[in-house]
Amino acid sequence: MKIKNLRFSYTSITIVIAVYFALIINVPIYSELGGILYRLDSVNPGFVATIPLFFIASFNIIFNAFSWPLITKPFFIILLLLSSAASYATFSYGVIFDSDMIVNVIETDSAEASSYISIYSLAWFLFMGGIPSLFLFIVKIEESDPLLFMTMKKSISVIASIVVILIIATLYYQDYASVGRNNSYLKKVIIPTELVYSIGKYVNNEYLSDPLPYKKIGEDAQKTDTHKTKKPTLFVFVLGETARAQNQQLNGYSRKTNQFTSQEGVISFKNVSSCGTATAVSVPCLFSILERENFNRERADKQDNLLDIMQRAGTEMLWVENDSGDKNVAKHIPQITVNRHESQTYCDGQTCFDEAVIQSFIEKTSNADSSQDLMTVLHLIGSHGPTYFKRYPENMRVFTPDCQRADIENCSKEEIVNTYDNTILYTDYVINKVIKELKDLSSKYNTALIYVSDHGESLGENGIYLHGLPYSIAPDFQTHVPMFFWADDNFLKDKKVDSFCLNKIAERNTFSHDNIFHSLLGIMDISTSAYQESKDIFSLCRQ
Template sequence: MNMIKQKLFGGMPYATFTFLLALYFTAIVNLPVYKALIGIFSQLETVKLGFVITIPLFFLACLNFLFSLFSWPKISKPFFIILLILSSMVSYAGFNYGVMFDYGMIANIIETDSSEASSYLSLYSAMWTLLMGVIPALLIYKLPIKPITNPITFITAKLVSMLISLVVVGLIAAVYYQDYASVGRNNSYLKKVIIPTQFIYSTIKYVKNTYFTTPQPYKQIGLDAKQSDAALAQAHTKPTLMIMVVGETARAQNYELNGYHRNTTPYTRELDMISFQDVTACGTATAVSVPCMFANMNRDNFERSQADNQDNLLDIMQRANVSQLWKENDGGDKSVAKNITKIEIDRSRKDEMCNGSTCYDMALLENIDKDIADLNGNRMITLHLIGSHGPTYYQRYPSNKAIFQPDCPRADIENCSQEQIINSYDNTILYTDYVISQMIEKLQQLNEQYNTALVYISDHGESLGENGTYLHGIPYRFAPEYQTKVPLMVWMSPSFQQTKNIDYTCLKQAASKTGTYSHDNIFHSMLGVMDVSTEEYQAELDIFSQCRDKFATEVAKYNN
């Protein structure tokens, strides 16, 4: 009996401990991988049963090999406890929302503030993390590990375990290499779903680039920026007032003005707004899209580190003496407004606009008259909405704007029906439309003092359960159009159109073009419409220029 107790309670060998961890990660933590594979296999005409059976064995062998590299005295328990808890969170997001933890997603997570992060908390997510991560982590903490009495025996056992893992991988590859290669090549996103390899790699890369790489020297661009003589003269008589609205998580497909079957834009429908029908975002997460749309870079060559260390659209405009103000209601400007005046809505307050952690976007219009008056000359105010940020869509609109019912009044949207999720999301679009209409109404009231205009564009779209995918942030090459197509809407007062020589009818026609517009156009379009000239400006990327020269030419002919 004493011998049995000694066998059972004398401590678990490191090799056994590592193998059981690998088995747990293979069978339980990597549920998102199996969910993805089921979707892939359902689309294939035939799948070899032997190939399917070897997949868990392949994962087990690979993870056992990798975990063995970190299974050492003193570091094993703390390392795997932390890894297990983090992996359970990743598993929850991957399984329930289809989230992939690539470099961009890690950046988005780290730059998320506490208020935004809390919107992802729910009883379901807490229970998932508790059962999959915390409780197993406590078991690891309590588990006795057999002390190492003979280092040679310990190293030998580790090497044998790793060698067996390599042999298993080799045997599987020898028989089913073509199957693995075919599935992997045709579904390359799968590697981004595997836990914990992808999120660890992405995190290490982010930390290295952010904290252990020599910062790029700050680069000023557009040093020659200046407003046209006509714009400067106008600033003394009737200045230009541009409101740029940066939306959050609004997808183009759910806008009535873009052909959606629901009346989600009732407030702006009668305001003669122009809605561009086909606009592509620079990224699928705020941490990429917002800096990208304000940078003089296109999606193909965008680098966040470079964008953070050089002037952007707002800096160049400010250099040209276009007064700038940024008002923030989405938890952060992603370093875009670092050099201009910025006002952040206090989301900790509790009143009719805020609940202590988040505020409705109408809060951005508070003190707007003073904000406008405090600027000088031609001026631009950028409003950063919280818009349609999920998963707590229901917190983005007040009860009197909850038109589409039943909605989903909870954070764990995977436990709502798709009808409820879409209803909640459409309510956010409708409320954003209301906020924009109120902004335009304010601009109309100021028409005697200013030449007014408003441009609204969202940072990225959103998945609402299509193909089992929710939220956003999927790597761009794999992302559905629901995450990459965004609304772009423009309103201009008659005096603005006249002052800027813009043919509004021409612009409406231009808005119907497909495959033409993207976030790449914003930098140049805003410089152009505000009459700021600089060597950084490219007229071919200015969506307004195509309807200004034509109008000016026609006016000249008419006057002659």
């Protein structure tokens, strides 16, 4: 029988779609459940057998609300395509599409998005989403009964599904409750419920809710040191991407991934946690007065941040971009974006090595007013995956064999780690080049640099790749980030910072992105009611 001759009622097509989502689209949750059940001392076979039935019944109830004339095909075709993409990312990388991840996806630029495309991902998308969508588009869905009878049949289908769920609950409630309570994140793995909820939440926040009024913070900001008899400060904030603390030589890693900066007296803060597990959260949070526990992206976007306050106090500011954007952080200060679309020394027309940001930094500092303090943020693409191999030039391909492909789940663990470590090494090289530039400018400025990554990365540990898991369940690899500090002797003397003390607290104390806001205001001698000395890292070592 030809597909176009197949005929379904709205009740039957809903059941078919429910079965497909329960058994095929949701292969990631079966993979996750398999690992959980394997670790249990004993498992009831009846409980395991009912899991697919539970999903089918649940989806049938939910999907019946959207299975009506005129909307069934467009709604479920879109849902199939979105869900197949989510299924691939969740199964292959362990990504969970909560509201923070939706923001991260939407704010991803085309070059970054293309790095996730591979033959493997395209095949998954085609067979799991494309072909079923085509099938749904071709088949005929019609209802010979009046609307009232169609509604009654759908109601009977829903009631039958409820009965199935009640029977399962009666027999195996304790098993479901136990697994659910001990692994509460599982509900976020179910496709498409979390995906649709998160998309709906984003749409509501962005387009349907009344916008928050803009709030000014630190309006009283002013410098406490006018540099009338001293050189101004040139401070470089290197914002890293996807670097994790565990692969840093300066933190005890066995490989020489910091062989360049380790020769410069760089201080490594060994216990620093990120604000989030994705750029769209961590970058705005890092520069905001809001802290991780109470961070809200909408609120952060509608109020002044660290850069605004520093500029208000008279510090000349610059943001140099080589990643996926400033995430609305640098909207009030001068910005330069590396032009990756033109092939040049460090760019291939699609992406640029991070050395490209240094030229923009040099041009700015050479033309800057040397009587003013200057702070430059260099936003690196760093170790952004999954195309780690595109983040470093050939001469930095030190650890081999590496993984020269986007679908890293098809590379060996050794190849993935080698490729990632090459990105860490190259970032270290770039930081060291910036330090050398700062040394050359020491006759005009007292110079200093901080490097901190926005979040970490999973490299296949426990079957998880990349980043973006909800913070509550994210592994330490995604939240433990590197942070380095370097300063010339004149800067340390001018700011009265004891480097021995700084080394000591960097080794022992625990810090987070929440400390950045107050530490930068403090070390740049900016007085404001927004500043809290107790959260200023440098205040612990200023005499």
